[in-house]
Amino acid sequence: HFNPVRRSAPICMASCRDSCQRGWRLLYILTAYHRSSEVLKPFLLKYLQQASRSAGAQYQGIAKACEQNLKKTFQYGGRVVPPNSMELKAMMAGRSSKRQLFLFPGGIERHVKIKTCSVALEVIEELCYEMGLHRLEAMEEYAIFLVTNRGVPTHI
Numbered sequence: 001h002f003n004p005v006r007r008s009a010p011i012c013m014a015s016c017r018d019s020c021q022r023g024w025r026l027l028y029i030l031t032a033y034h035r036s037s038e039v040l041k042p043f044l045l046k047y048l049q050q051a052s053r054s055a056g057a058q059y060q061g062i063a064k065a066c067e068q069n070l071k072k073t074f075q076y077g078g079r080v081v082p083p084n085s086m087e088l089k090a091m092m093a094g095r096s097s098k099r100q101l102f103l104f105p106g107g108i109e110r111h112v113k114i115k116t117c118s119v120a121l122e123v124i125e126e127l128c129y130e131m132g133l134h135r136l137e138a139m140e141e142y143a144i145f146l147v148t149n150r151g152v153p154t155h156i
Contacts (some may be wrong), residue, residue, distance in 0.1 A: 024062045025092055031069035032116045033079050045070060065096065072117045079117070091116065102127060103147070120144050 036044050048070065051063035072078075083091065090096075100114040102123070110130065112123055128139045 020059065021094075022092070024059050024066070025094065027066050028062055028069060028096065028116070029083070029088070029091055031066045031073060033073070033082065035073050035078055036070070041070075041074070069117045072119065076119050083116075087116075102144075 035041075045067065048063050048067035051057055052060055052067055054060065057063070090098075097113050097115045099111045100123075102110045102112055104110065110127060112126055114123070123144060124139055124142050128134070128142060133139060
């Protein structure tokens with residue numbers, strides 16, 4: 001016997017799950033690039049905190065990432081350069097970080113996990129800790145230069 005209600009329920013649930021997941025990923029992108037208004041900020045922050053701290057919540061991890069993005073966006077101003085199509089596709093597929101190569105004098109190479117909302121200061125701090133430098137004064141001596149395909153260093 002064919003029961004249309006029973007057969008359509010799993011498809012509907014999967015579709016709803018996909019839709020929710022896409023919605024959370026969109027919120028992840030938006031919190032990395034745009035500041036919310038000062039009026040919306042406390043409500044959005046409270047919602048994200050509740051979603052990320054609810055035991056067993058389905059989207060707990062991405063809610064926490066959205067909360068961190070929102071805090072960084074208010075602290076540092078959000079990303080200036082919009083994501084390119086490859087980065088957008090990766091974010092919509094749930095990949096929000098990559099391993100970036102950093103070159104040190106003497107040919108030393110280090111990889112650091114860079115996220116959508118990573119800022120240069122965090123990278124400098126991570127690299128300094130790896131080198132055993134823990135004082136803020138020591139960290140202030142370092143900067144990051146971008147080496148492009150043409151090999152031209154640019155300070156960031």
